[in-house]
Amino acid sequence: MNLVVFAPVGATLALLFAVYFTRIIFKVDEGTDKMKYIANSIRSGANAYLKRQYKGVSYFFIGMFIILFILAQFNFVSIFVPFAFITGGFFSGLSGYLGMKIATNANSRTANACSKSLNSGLKVAFSSGAVMGLVVVGLALLDLSIWYYILNWYYKALPMAERVGYITSSLLTFGMGASSMALFARVGGGIFTKAADVGADLVGKVEIGIPEDDPRNPAVIADNVGDNVGDVAGMGADLYESYVGSIVSSCALAVSAGLSINGVTVPLVVASVGIIASIIGTFFVKSKEDVSQKVLLGALRRGVYFSSIIIAIVSYFIVVNVLGKEHIGVYFAILSGLVAGLLIGFFTEYFTSDHYNPTKSIAKASETGPATVIINGLSVGMLSTACPVIIVSISILVSYICAGGLNNFNQGLYGIAISAVGMLSTLGITLATDAYGPVADNAGGIAEMAGLDKEVRNRTDALDSLGNTTAATGKGFAIGSAALTALAFIAAYKDSIESLAIKNNLDFTFDLSILNPQVLIGIFIGGAVTYAFSAFTMSAVGKAASKIVVEVRRQFKEIKGLMEGKAEPDYAACVDICTKSALHELVKIAAIAVATPIIVGLILGPNGVAGLLCGATVAGFVLAVMMANSGGAWDNAKKYIEAGNFGGKGSEAHKAAVVGDTVGDPFKDTSGPALNILIKLMSVVSIVFGLVVVTFSLF
Incomplete structure (x- = not known):
């Protein structure tokens, strides 16, 4: 019990160091008046979008709060669930918002720092990423700590063993709020940023032939705004949810494993140590004055x-x-998750970095046109799924066996859950290496629009190119941990349903045989729903991008002197189109995630839901890896050509690579990352509405 205090202490340290890195950023000058003007335009657009998004999302949270509160009155859920749902969503959204605020203040400062040296630019951009990483883990652990102490006080009259059961079951369900907010932030931000990016590239680069981030392009500000609302705010909320999910699932399974309060303490303390380790690790990130990606990657590593x-x-x-030493196997489970995360990162780098053959092969294919670029990019993404699947499978097996699964099934499941905590224990710094990428991308755009020296753009491009690889690595961490956490959630779902059936004298037993039609149908639906979800998110980007293409073409046609740089484009029009399109598509997409497990449960029963979660986990994991790595490889293949290979910028090969990159954009930044949220959100919704399903199901 005394060791649990490390959780709020770790959270406080994370937030204090986030303030420290913020002060470092604000000491750097923003640059020229032109740079300040551009940065302020990006900042205003990002703030306006998030304000409208959070307003729309608030209606969903109010509606869900009312539903959960009514269910609580009829004892279908704990009275704490509706309130924990709100706090989970609030802290998830807050972490993304704070990360975005820092990123939009660091972009011009990074560009200005790059005018001095590459290392100066890296320091500012990485400090911004460090704020994002530390805010996410700090707020997540703070939220968990607050609820832990509230629940511990509320159930203080109960014996310890019974008290821990009530605490962990309540903690498990409040992840629904974090997952819901993450879905809105990731998908909404992803639609916004990729609609702007694709629209700007198709007209600017391919049709007109002007450079990336050219100030004459009406969509260029929307593109830079999108980097912040999607790749920073959305990603922050996403990984907040992943981090919380891994901890609460291991806490819940600690009870069924017979480890009681000690089993709950371990993931909380490991997470706290991870924060301290991440803070220390940030001080080792620095680079010499060398624009090679290898040197920069070594600095982050x-x-x-x-x-x-x-x-x-x-x-x-x-x-x-x-x-105790009799449970030393739990340590090896943590170690297996930690190693699995590093290995996933390494193989993600292999398939997405232009230092290796997969990405170079895509660049080579650009010489024969866009079709071969698309074909090669898809094949690279598909092939890249093998390594993460094997790594995660080995980690599951090692964790299960080492934690004692051969003798005690529930202890083995606890080992799998704790391995996810190990994988995400370094999130404070791995997220920092991920979140700095959008800042570097923005810095490059500001450098281009403000007319800074070519050397400055070369330095920001070096940081940005590495950001594509580290972003893919970050997505690999999130997706890999999602697979482990989802498996833990499925186990927790089974325990929860069985416990509810006993408490409410319901005649129900699980039959999870693959030959059970309910389970088999659920598996098929789970696999199909990941593709349907991806289809809706891809379609949303396509629709919004089409509107941007039409608007950009209109402005170049109707605004006299725009092409010559004598007139100012209407940036606000493109920002407004992206905002409306992103928010319009969110309701339908969110409904899939929340309604599917409830509908399947009411028709097929808990057995069908278990099948649904298994099918979604397997199909979603593989599909998400494929999309993330294809997108990252396409993007870096384009940048490899822009560096002077295969004809360089403006060549036919470059135009073909740009087409590949536009296809990859929604792959890697919208649909792919959102799938890991979908998997876990459906799991948590299944647990929260478990008693409703087991009571009213047709089976």
Whole structure:
């Protein structure tokens, strides 16, 4: 019990260091008046979008709060669930908002710092990413700590074993709020940013032949706004949800594993140590004055690897002192998750970095046109799924066996859940290496629009190119942890339903045989729903991008002197189109995630829901990896050509690569990342509405 205090202490440290890095950023000058004007336009657009998004999302949260509160009055859920739902969503949204605020203040400062040296630019951009990473883990652990102490106080009259059961079951369900907010933020932001990006590229680069981020392009500000609302605010809310999900699922399974309060303490303390390790690791990220991606990647790796080593060492003492040497296998489960995360990162880098053959092969294919670029990019993405699947499978097996699964099934499941905590324990710094990418991308756009020296743009492009690889790595972490966490959620769902059936004297037992028609149908529906979800998100980007293309063409045609740079484009019109399109599509997409497990449950029963979650986990995991890596490889293949290979900028090969990049944009930044949220949101919704399903199901 005393060790649990490390959770709020770790959360406080994370938030204090986030303030420290914020002060470092604000000490750097924003640059020229032109740079300040552009940065302010991006900032205003991002603020306006999030204000409208949060207003729309608030209606959903109010409606869900009312539904959950009514269910609580009839004892279908705990009275704490509707309130925990609100706080989970609030902190998830807040983490994304704060990250976006810092990113929009760091972009011009990064561009200005790059005028001095590459290392100066890296320091500012990475500091911005560090704020994002530390805010996410800090707020997540703070929210968990607050609820832990509230619930511990409320149930203080109960014996410890019974009290822990009530605490963990309540903690498990409040992830629904975080997942819901993450879905809105990730999908809405993803539609916004990729609609602007695709529209700007298709007209600007392909049709007219002007450079990327050219100030004459009416969609260029919307593109830069999108980097912040999608790749920063959306990603922050997304990984907040992943982080919380891994911790609460392991806490819930600790009870069924017979580890009681000690089993709950371990993931909370490991997460706290991960924060400290991440803070230390950030001070090891620095680079010499060299624009090669290899040098920059080495700088970021130092921080991540150092943090991982600290966690690997300290976790041993945590497990031995909290659980005892007889449960030393739990330590190896944590280690397996940690190693799995690093390996997923390595293979993601292999398939998306232009230092390796997969991305180079896509660039080579551009010489024969867009069709071969698309074909090669899809094949690279499909092939890239093998390694993460094998890695996660081995991690599951190792974690299950080491934690004692051969003798005690529930302890094995706890091992799988705790391995996800190990994988995400370095999130404070791995998210920093991810979140700095959009800042570097914005910095490049500002450098181009403000007319800075070519050397400045070369430096920001070096940071941006690496950002594509680290962003893909970050998505790999999120997707890999989603697979582990989703499996833990399925186990927690089974435990929850069985417990509810006993408490309410309901005659129900699980039959999860693959030959059970309910399970088999559920598996098919789960696989299909991931594709339907991806289809809707891809379609939303396509519709919005089409509107941007029409608007950009109109402005070049109707605004006299725009092409010559003598007239100012109407940037606000494109920002408004992206905002309306993104928010309009959200309701339908969110309905799929929330309604599917409830409808399937009411028709097929809990057995069908278990099948649904299994099918969605398997299909969603593989599809998400494929999309993320294809998109990252297409993007870096384009940048590889822009660096002077295969004819360089403006060549036919470059135009073909741009087409590939536009296809990859919604792959890697909209549909792919949203799938890991879909998997976990459906799992949590299934748990929250478990008693409703088991009571009113046709089966």
